[in-house]
Amino acid sequence: IPVDRFDLVIFGGTGDLARRKILPGLYRRFCAGQMPDGARIIGAARSDLDRGAFQDMVRDAITEFGTGAPCEGATLDDFLETLDYMRVDARGEDGWDALKDMLRDDSDVVRAFYFSVGPGLFGDIAARLQSHGLATEDSRVVVEKPFGRDLGSARALNADLAQHFREDQIYRIDHYLGKETVQNLMAVRFGNVLFEPLWNAQFVDHIQITVAETVSVEGRGAYYDKSGAMRDMVQNHLMQLLCLIAMEPPSRFDPDAVRDEKLKVIRALAPVEPHHIVRGQYEAGGGVASYRDHAENPKSFTESFIALRCHIENWRWAGVPFYLRTGKRMKARMSEITVVFKPTRHSIFDIGEGEDVHSNMLHIRLQPNEGMTLDVTIKEPGPGGMRLVTVPLDMTFSEALGPEAEDVPDAYERLIMDVIRGNQTLFMRGDEVEAAWAWTDPIIAGWEARADVPKPYEPGSSGPEDALMLMHRDGRRWREIK
Ligand code: BG6
Numbered sequence: 001i002p003v004d005r006f007d008l009v010i011f012g013g014t015g016d017l018a019r020r021k022i023l024p025g026l027y028r029r030f031c032a033g034q035m036p037d038g039a040r041i042i043g044a045a046r047s048d049l050d051r052g053a054f055q056d057m058v059r060d061a062i063t064e065f066g067t068g069a070p071c072e073g074a075t076l077d078d079f080l081e082t083l084d085y086m087r088v089d090a091r092g093e094d095g096w097d098a099l100k101d102m103l104r105d106d107s108d109v110v111r112a113f114y115f116s117v118g119p120g121l122f123g124d125i126a127a128r129l130q131s132h133g134l135a136t137e138d139s140r141v142v143v144e145k146p147f148g149r150d151l152g153s154a155r156a157l158n159a160d161l162a163q164h165f166r167e168d169q170i171y172r173i174d175h176y177l178g179k180e181t182v183q184n185l186m187a188v189r190f191g192n193v194l195f196e197p198l199w200n201a202q203f204v205d206h207i208q209i210t211v212a213e214t215v216s217v218e219g220r221g222a223y224y225d226k227s228g229a230m231r232d233m234v235q236n237h238l239m240q241l242l243c244l245i246a247m248e249p250p251s252r253f254d255p256d257a258v259r260d261e262k263l264k265v266i267r268a269l270a271p272v273e274p275h276h277i278v279r280g281q282y283e284a285g286g287g288v289a290s291y292r293d294h295a296e297n298p299k300s301f302t303e304s305f306i307a308l309r310c311h312i313e314n315w316r317w318a319g320v321p322f323y324l325r326t327g328k329r330m331k332a333r334m335s336e337i338t339v340v341f342k343p344t345r346h347s348i349f350d351i352g353e354g355e356d357v358h359s360n361m362l363h364i365r366l367q368p369n370e371g372m373t374l375d376v377t378i379k380e381p382g383p384g385g386m387r388l389v390t391v392p393l394d395m396t397f398s399e400a401l402g403p404e405a406e407d408v409p410d411a412y413e414r415l416i417m418d419v420i421r422g423n424q425t426l427f428m429r430g431d432e433v434e435a436a437w438a439w440t441d442p443i444i445a446g447w448e449a450r451a452d453v454p455k456p457y458e459p460g461s462s463g464p465e466d467a468l469m470l471m472h473r474d475g476r477r478w479r480e481i482k
Helices: 016-031 049-066 076-080 096-101 119-131 151-164 180-191 220-226 227-244 255-268 291-295 396-399 412-419 432-450 465-473
Strands: 008-009 040-045 084-086 110-115 140-143 170-172 202-214 279-280 305-311 321-327 334-341 361-367 369-379 387-396 455-457
Touching: 008 016, 008 305, 008 412, 016 412, 040 321, 049 076, 049 084, 084 096, 084 119, 084 151, 096 202, 110 412, 119 140, 119 151, 140 412, 151 432, 170 412, 170 432, 180 227, 180 321, 180 361, 202 227, 220 227, 220 291, 227 255, 227 305, 227 321, 227 334, 227 432, 255 432, 279 291, 279 465, 305 465, 321 465, 369 396, 387 396
Parallel strands: 008 040, 008 110, 040 084, 110 140, 140 170, 202 321, 279 455
Antiparallel strands: 202 334, 279 305, 305 321, 334 361, 361 369, 369 387
């Protein structure tokens, strides 16, 4: 679906995120014919570049980081023609008036400002957009994570932005919400009659959410060491997955209806007991340096892995544990949600000693190999009497939907286009972010107060042994990471 014409200004236009994700993503949308004639992208940064040098930089970035099907028809040169550049000093007055002159004064042209910079600059940029008259009644601002590092700093950022922009102009990115399969969670839950009646404490034993990565923190050690898995992944991405899995059905698929329901989930989260959290840090192995080497901090106590058990204190989920885990340098890249249902309330079959009680499980694979598997119990074929066996009812989206399912826009592409469309459904609202920090802050404060030391784990493993114990103690098992 084509979008309106736009002027998109990217602050931090020469930075890492712009080069890796934003600009290659825009190029893909251009190739897909979604960028209308007259759409313009303006890089703004401190570097002393001219338009030609910026275009060269973007050409290199697309060559290096571009993904997806090759662009047919429209050439890279055509895309580069949509680009411009302005040298701007976020903390001074240079460049702002000239940037304003570049923007079109036309109410049919959407005006959006992408803050692809550290949160320390959000307030400065927002203020200058106002004082130099670049912001209009309808212009939009897009802000990246990390949105603060605790409740206090997130509140301060929200307050800074709120001085200059209304909430409906602010788009806080959590790129997990832009992933196709993450949105699919809502389609699966609320588009089928099968699941929702069972989606509660009466039928669900527990839910697992795993986001395992094989990458290390090499190259990002300085940022990561101040953040750790809790701030980098749990407070945002895993919380968003938890919200989508656990929320009540919104009355309609509209931004505030969806975000109201997500917020209720976060607010209903109970504080986490210290013995329900396992922190880990990867050691050296397999030819890769240890976390501490990557962080260049031999004494670092920052976690590169976390597993925790939490509870949502509401009618639907009373007593149902949610187990979350995420880590770097793990055995495989696997993001998956598993809903483990309770066994049937009475078994009419004899279950032999040592045989497993069969439970249905729904595995939702977010990446890679996107799809869903439902474990179903059937009779084991053969003459051996009524013995039960569990078999997978499996659907891989790319097989079910054909090649189109493979060529979907990546998260950034989709989210940027949603900004232009003015659709905030897949963006975090200020109160959501604050509520998420309000839940994570005491957990982090607890570690700091106890000087908690993360458990070492072998790279290429499933994390520290204690993480397995977290579930074993409850008589449950993690899904294998593979
Ligand atoms: C980012 C984190 O937000 O998400 C990274 O800062 C992490 O540490 C990344 O690797 C994971 O995203 P994806 O899309 O690769 O699952």
